[in-house]
Amino acid sequence: MSSPTLPKLLELAAHSLLSSETIPALEEFTVNLFPPLLTTAFAKGHTQALTALVQAWPFPILRLGSLIIQWPSHESLQAVLDGLEVFPAHRACPRRSELRVLDLTLDIEQVQGKVALEALAKFPFWLPSTFKAEKQQAVAWSMASEDVRKTPRQAGEPLELHIDLFLRGPFKLDTFLFSLLNKVEQSKGSLRLCCRKLHIEEMPLNSLLSILKTLDLSFIQELEVFDWFQALSEKSLFAIELGRICNLQSLKLAYYYWAFTPEAEQSSIYFLSQLSQLSHLQKLHLAYSYLSGNLHQVLSCLQTPLHALEIRSCTLLDADIAYLSQSPHATCLKKLDLSGNSLFHVIPGPLETLLEEVSGTLQHLDLNHCWLKDTHLNVILPALCRCSHLRTLGLSDNPVSKAGLLNLLEHMAGLMELKRVFYPIPVECCVYLCGLFWGHIDKGKLYQVQAELQKQLQTVQRTDMQWSPRLPSPLPLRLLHLD
Numbered sequence: 001m002s003s004p005t006l007p008k009l010l011e012l013a014a015h016s017l018l019s020s021e022t023i024p025a026l027e028e029f030t031v032n033l034f035p036p037l038l039t040t041a042f043a044k045g046h047t048q049a050l051t052a053l054v055q056a057w058p059f060p061i062l063r064l065g066s067l068i069i070q071w072p073s074h075e076s077l078q079a080v081l082d083g084l085e086v087f088p089a090h091r092a093c094p095r096r097s098e099l100r101v102l103d104l105t106l107d108i109e110q111v112q113g114k115v116a117l118e119a120l121a122k123f124p125f126w127l128p129s130t131f132k133a134e135k136q137q138a139v140a141w142s143m144a145s146e147d148v149r150k151t152p153r154q155a156g157e158p159l160e161l162h163i164d165l166f167l168r169g170p171f172k173l174d175t176f177l178f179s180l181l182n183k184v185e186q187s188k189g190s191l192r193l194c195c196r197k198l199h200i201e202e203m204p205l206n207s208l209l210s211i212l213k214t215l216d217l218s219f220i221q222e223l224e225v226f227d228w229f230q231a232l233s234e235k236s237l238f239a240i241e242l243g244r245i246c247n248l249q250s251l252k253l254a255y256y257y258w259a260f261t262p263e264a265e266q267s268s269i270y271f272l273s274q275l276s277q278l279s280h281l282q283k284l285h286l287a288y289s290y291l292s293g294n295l296h297q298v299l300s301c302l303q304t305p306l307h308a309l310e311i312r313s314c315t316l317l318d319a320d321i322a323y324l325s326q327s328p329h330a331t332c333l334k335k336l337d338l339s340g341n342s343l344f345h346v347i348p349g350p351l352e353t354l355l356e357e358v359s360g361t362l363q364h365l366d367l368n369h370c371w372l373k374d375t376h377l378n379v380i381l382p383a384l385c386r387c388s389h390l391r392t393l394g395l396s397d398n399p400v401s402k403a404g405l406l407n408l409l410e411h412m413a414g415l416m417e418l419k420r421v422f423y424p425i426p427v428e429c430c431v432y433l434c435g436l437f438w439g440h441i442d443k444g445k446l447y448q449v450q451a452e453l454q455k456q457l458q459t460v461q462r463t464d465m466q467w468s469p470r471l472p473s474p475l476p477l478r479l480l481h482l483d
Contacts, residue, residue: 031058034053034057034058037049037053038067039067041076042064042071042073045071045073045076047075047076047079048079050080051079051080051082051083052083053083054079054080054082054083054084054097055083056097057083057097057099058098059098059099060098060100060101062101062102063103064077064102065105068104069106074176077104077176078175080102081176081180081183084102099159100157100159101159102159102161103162104161104162105163105164105196158187158191159190159192160192161180161184161191161192162194162196163193163196164195164197165197167198167199167200167203167208167211168199168200168201168203180193181214185214193215193216194216195216195219196219196220196221196222197221197222197223197224198215198220198223198224199224199226200223200224200225202226218244218246220245220247220248221247221248221250222248222251222252223242223248223252224252224254226254226255242271242274242278243273243274243278245278246277248278248281249281249282249283250283250284250285251278251281251283251284251285252286253286253287253289254285254286254288255288255289272298272301273301275302276303278303279303281302281303281306282304282306282307282308283306283307283308283309284299284302284308284309285308285310285337286298286311287310287311287313287314288312288340289313291314291316292314292317294320295319295323295324296319296320296323296327299323299324299329300327305329305331305332305333306329306333307334307335308333308334308335309324309329309333309335309336310336311337312339312340313339313340314340314341315341315342316338316341318345318349321349321350321351322349322350322353324354325353325354325356325357326357330354330357330358333358333361334361334363334364335364335365336358336362336364336365336366337364337394338366338367339366339367339368339369340368340369342370342371343367343370343371344370344371344372344373347372351380352382352383355380355386356383358387359383359387359388360389362387362390363389363391364390364391364392365384365387365390365392365393366393367394367398368394368396369396369397369398371399372395372398373399373400374401374407377400377404377407377408378404378407381408381411381412384411384412385411385412385414388415390417391418391419391420392419392421392422393418393420393421393422394421394422395421395424396423396424396470397424397425397470398424399424399427399432400423401426401428402426402428402429402452404426405423405426405449405453406452409421409467410456410460413457413462419465419466420465420466420468421465422469422470423453423469423470424469425441425446425469425470426445426446429441429442429443429445430442449469450469453467454467
């Protein structure tokens with residue numbers, strides 16, 4: 001009998017067994033039968049069997065991510081939750097569950113493709129965009145979960161529920177999420193809700209605070225707050241909660257108005273004081289915010305240097321770039337994204353200095369939509385060429401010529417770790433209007449440019465380096481500057 005036949009027979013046997021009117025005596029089963037039984041129960045919608053299997057689960061960890069993608073079902077997930085109840089007192093000799101972690105999170109591979117997107121659409125608190133962490137982080141998370149296996153289970157130890165949350169208004173709790181939150185609240189500490197990634201977007205403050213009360217805030221590693229002024233601009237309860245997210249590694253704030261006016265000074269100072277408590281913060285992403293001349297107030301309050309800094313469309317001034325080049329963050333950055341900021345006025349000057357300071361560690365650099373021309377690239381080119389660890393470079397939507405691109409390629413071919421460059425549509429192929437609007441793209445000319453770049457890559461023996469154009473993607477009409 002061939003090996004592929006065995007899983008099929010086991011699946012059929014499991015389905016037959018679970019289809020019976022009475023749930024089998026699970027305490028008599030070997031532990032190796034539990035995974036295929038659970039998979040079959042999830043696939044076929046045997047909710048009673050799912051509840052019983054969770055109640056008797058013989059392993060410390062139960063991961064449901066792949067099952068959620070393959071067979072998205074509120075009923076099946078609810079049955080799993082029901083299995084977290086205490087055993088009925090009348091049940092004879094039940095197998096004692098060893099479950100310590102119920103993992104509902106999804107890794108990067110699980111959220112790829114149309115099937116995954118359709119499955120996730122049924123659960124509005126999950127969203128693929130919140131799962132773009134580097135694979136290395138996902139591995140680290142997996143290893144941390146595996147540590148559960150190495151420590152003995154303690155009496156009264158809470159069962160951990162791992163989940164990623166996407167919360168967006170107008171807000172109405174998903175049925176399963178509502179049930180989950182209620183269960184955690186009513187467990188009186190026997191269940192601990194651990195959220196690794198939390199995304200918040202335009203939802204009522206009271207609803208958010210109610211959810212935060214059920215979360216173990218020390219578990220949150222990534223927090224994203226979008227277009228939500230009330231939570232951050234006032235001395236609100238959420239700002240207090242932010243200071244309690246003590247292990248936060250990544251913070252993203254978008255569409256937030258940083259009020260550094262005298263009238264709002266106390267509010268800003270209070271928020272920055274909460275930011276200063278995030279001693280583990282490694283990545284800070286600020287987008288579509290007005291930070292002109294005030295970047296130092298945000299970065300100087302951080303306790304440790306950042307590894308990744310993204311400041312997109314924040315109307316940065318010369319003083320902001322100059323401060324960043326002199327800050328302790330510059331010599332530690334592995335990723336720097338200044339896209340959407342008008343930078344032509346800091347060349348020559350602060351931008352060159354900044355690139356020289358980050359050259360020893362920088363791996364990813366994005367200068368998209370920065371209104372850079374050939375003359376600007378020529379000035380910063382020596383500093384760019386000193387970034388010996390650079391892996392990716394983004395220069396999309398800058399009015400650069402074909403000659404400028406070929407010159408850039410020739411000089412950067414010596415960066416052996418540089419594998420990916422996203423270059424702008426050359427000005428010969430597309431009309432740039434005010435730096436934000438583009439006319440018709442001449443695809444024939446663009447193909448010719450691509451062919452010339454590929455030919456030059458072969459000439460300099462760097463066929464391992466991929467140069468790709470990106471079609472223009474206009475930004476909001478806030479930065480209309482072009483010399």
